[in-house]
Amino acid sequence: MKAIQMLAAGGPEVLQLAEVAEPAIDGAGQVKVRVHAAGVNPIDTKLRSRGLFFPDALPAILGLDGAGVICEVGAGVNAFKPGDEVWYCNGGLGREPGSYAEYVVLEASLARRKPKSIDFAEAAAGPLVLLTAWEGLFDRAALQAGQTVLVHAGAGGVGHVAIQLAKWAGARVVTTVGTAEKAAFVRALGADHVIDYRREDFVEAIAKWTDGRGVDVCFDTVGGETFTRSIDATAHYGSLITLLEPAAGTVWREARTRNLKIGFELMLTPLMRDLPEARAHQGEILDRCAELIDQGCLRLHVSHRYVLAEAAAAHTQIEGGRVQGKLVLLP
Incomplete structure (x- = not known):
């Protein structure tokens, strides 16, 4: 073959x-x-x-x-x-x-x-993106109807199904994208609010969208500085779920003060272990x-x-x- x-x-x-x-x-x-x-x-x-x-x-x-x-x-x-x-x-x-x-x-x-x-x-x-999004949103973050959720990189493989699953569950969804074309794409998927991260600071935009509260669930598919800054975009007692390993120098003080639930999502674990x-x-x-x-x-x-x-x-x-x-x- x-x-x-x-x-x-x-x-x-x-x-x-x-x-x-x-x-x-x-x-x-x-x-x-x-x-x-x-x-x-x-x-x-x-x-x-x-x-x-x-x-x-x-x-x-x-x-x-x-x-x-x-x-x-x-x-x-x-x-x-x-x-x-x-x-x-x-x-x-x-x-x-x-x-x-x-x-x-x-x-x-x-x-x-x-x-x-x-x-x-x-x-x-x-399969891979659906399992990743479902486990991250529902198994790790226990997303509920009426909550707000931030999906980073909403036009990507995981992001575009995470938006739809969160909307199906009754959540309000905000997402980040980098182009006008991607913004139109995620709106068609049901995103309630779209942030062009190249033009505006997503932490400030989230604060404005949530009246300063932050989102109940942040689903990070990007990692690096995006994960670190997402701490400030997540509501007190909220959940921050990431697909990536945080940088060694990540400062956790604000996450601890906010009583955030930090979760990791790797759908490969059952295959590897x-x-x-x-x-x-x-x-x-x-x-x-x-x-x-x-x-x-x-x-x-x-x-x-x-x-x-x-x-x-x-x-x-x-x-x-x-x-x-x-x-x-x-x-």
Whole structure:
């Protein structure tokens, strides 16, 4: 089969189209999926440039989330049959092969039924960002109806679904963007207030929008100085959830004075640490999101679809910081 192999850590040029052995089912509980689309995420570019999470993993196939059609099932699989359409988040970290390929094999429990109302490319764009946004907003921050939430980088992959999930939950949403085009995009997603961080100070803008109170929940997808300054934008006794590790020199005095709940969101943890209960919970999240998508309450925006051989170009676009929504590869 054709696949994109990562041959070494480095720039996008280390991603090469290759002919590799087609994976085979070797466990009764596994399914084999013909991949119709694979999501491309910032974590893929970081793994490519810095190295994989597991030793002796090269050459490797990246790609955590994907969507496709089951073509074979193990002897112990009853939930699926050949021809079933699924989406999933699995592999791509250096231990199991990822979705930048024509076929993948995974445990049947990790495959979930694809939303019926969207195509494979849209479905492949969803799992990682949906799990990240859901866990951050609901599992970490316990977002409630009537609360205010700040979503940083609302036009991005995680941000654009976080806005929609927060609105579905009954929250008032403010978000930051860097262009007029992105501002129009997030407004169409339901954002109540939009801050162009290039033109105005987001802390001052939040103070004005909330009458000086700050937001109940801040969802930081940017990190660095944005995380540090978000402390001042979060209400006393509020929640500040980040996807990134705070800088070593972060000053926590104001966060402590405000009694903030600081939370970290890394949806990769169950994949890295073999936590079956957490992985089952993530499957339930995907099922719930599929329902919301089919009900018209949630949409996934794919800004560009690349053929498999153009994986390096997709990585280059992500690293340029110009992506609105998600990118996908089409094997």
